[in-house]
Amino acid sequence: MTHTLLSAWQSAKTRLHTAGLSSPVIDSRLLVEAAADATRADIVGDPYRALTPDQEATLEDYLSRREHREPVSHILGRKGFWKIMLSVNANVLTPRPDTEVIVDYVLKKMPEQTPFSILDLGVGSGAILLSILAERPAAKGLGVDVSEEALAVARDNAAHLGLAGKVALLRSDWTSGLGDANYDVVVSNPPYIASHVIETLEPEVKDHEPRLALDGGPDGLDHYRVLAPEILRVLKPGGLFAVEIGYDQKIEVEALFNAAGAEDVWTIPDLAMHDRVVVGMKKALETSQ
Numbered sequence: 001m002t003h004t005l006l007s008a009w010q011s012a013k014t015r016l017h018t019a020g021l022s023s024p025v026i027d028s029r030l031l032v033e034a035a036a037d038a039t040r041a042d043i044v045g046d047p048y049r050a051l052t053p054d055q056e057a058t059l060e061d062y063l064s065r066r067e068h069r070e071p072v073s074h075i076l077g078r079k080g081f082w083k084i085m086l087s088v089n090a091n092v093l094t095p096r097p098d099t100e101v102i103v104d105y106v107l108k109k110m111p112e113q114t115p116f117s118i119l120d121l122g123v124g125s126g127a128i129l130l131s132i133l134a135e136r137p138a139a140k141g142l143g144v145d146v147s148e149e150a151l152a153v154a155r156d157n158a159a160h161l162g163l164a165g166k167v168a169l170l171r172s173d174w175t176s177g178l179g180d181a182n183y184d185v186v187v188s189n190p191p192y193i194a195s196h197v198i199e200t201l202e203p204e205v206k207d208h209e210p211r212l213a214l215d216g217g218p219d220g221l222d223h224y225r226v227l228a229p230e231i232l233r234v235l236k237p238g239g240l241f242a243v244e245i246g247y248d249q250k251i252e253v254e255a256l257f258n259a260a261g262a263e264d265v266w267t268i269p270d271l272a273m274h275d276r277v278v279v280g281m282k283k284a285l286e287t288s289q
Helices: 005-018 024-035 040-045 053-067 072-076 097-109 127-135 148-160 195-200 222-234 250-259
Strands: 078-081 084-087 117-121 140-145 167-171 183-188 235-244 263-269 275-281
Touching: 005 024, 005 040, 005 053, 024 040, 024 053, 024 072, 053 072, 072 078, 084 127, 084 148, 097 127, 097 183, 097 235, 097 263, 097 275, 117 127, 117 222, 127 140, 127 148, 127 167, 127 183, 140 148, 148 167, 183 222, 222 235, 222 250, 250 263, 250 275
Parallel strands: 117 140, 117 183, 140 167, 183 235
Antiparallel strands: 078 084, 235 275, 263 275
């Protein structure tokens, strides 16, 4: 039986629902669109367009992989984040809407024509850094990651978005090798899942995303203990920071940044009203009257 766009979508929805996936409607639509080189408008406006044999074979491959819990982002090799489209693979975390809280905060704090420097620690695919730079033409940024494979993804994304001239990328263990007080803004989405919790996560995460980007140590806070004083070290006086946290880590992470000397430390919730991003600033230099 030859599938049309509509029947392929309906069949795919049923198949993914039967497999117990949490978002079969969206997943099936994205996979059909990609396999059939179609858009959402095509499915609505030309629902009886037949798939070619090659497109049917591609869709079968996509659906089989999704049934085995491979993330849609890995199957398609891309993921939308904020206002940009990013290439992603198994070497980087798939960008999530929760992380857009960081982007929203920084953009609100830094007016469009303001020149500023931004450091992204654990840059991964470049999601946070590139989203900000895409909307702030006078800004420039440095992305740091310990994974050369992740940096390769960020490099490709920067080039594809036309931002390569505004971004430098460095392989490093957090701030190792960086000088003091160089950045107006520091952002980070560090690994924050407690080691023993990782095996309880959904297969899409525990089996397909890089363990290096997930594991926050026995209590999930290992990296914040390093980052809090180091972020304050590399921030310019008056500079601001924003770091993503787990939903239950607000008190501990705020305390670490307060102990490191940060000012105005508070936590922004995500759209689900879970504590998500700890923000604050480095004390500005006092001026003589």
